[in-house]
Amino acid sequence: MFIKRDSQGRIIAVSKVEQSGFDEQLPTDNEELLAFLSSEDDPENLFRKSDAELIRVIEDLVDILTAKGVFQYTELPLQVRQKLNSRKALRSNQNSLDLLDDNPDDMPWP
Numbered sequence: 001m002f003i004k005r006d007s008q009g010r011i012i013a014v015s016k017v018e019q020s021g022f023d024e025q026l027p028t029d030n031e032e033l034l035a036f037l038s039s040e041d042d043p044e045n046l047f048r049k050s051d052a053e054l055i056r057v058i059e060d061l062v063d064i065l066t067a068k069g070v071f072q073y074t075e076l077p078l079q080v081r082q083k084l085n086s087r088k089a090l091r092s093n094q095n096s097l098d099l100l101d102d103n104p105d106d107m108p109w110p
Contacts, residue, residue: 001026001033011036059084 002022004013011032015022026033039045062084066073073081 001028001030003033003036055087059087 002015002018003011003024003026004015004022005024006012013022014033014036018025062073062076065071076084
């Protein structure tokens with residue numbers, strides 16, 4: 001990744017391709033670069049986080065409304081059902097992977 005720095009030496013922009021003003025190249029696993037890319041102040045990251053939270057709210061809302069009989073799950077368009085099913089499967093797989101704690105101090109046996 002090619003980076004642009006401000007006068008204090010902080011990363012202010014990143015580019016996948018070399019261009020004017022992006023004078024330094026860093027590997028994609030560079031800690032400073034990763035910190036910049038995950039910055040909370042970055043509007044793009046704020047939108048991504050907000051979108052992820054909103055998606056979860058919509059999933060929960062669909063579950064509640066179908067459980068209350070407001071509409072049937074099968075009334076949703078096929079593409080919507082496929083996306084919801086895919087996300088539920090991903091979340092289920094993630095939750096099943098987290099069942100075992102990696103910290104041996106938290107284990108219930110001696």
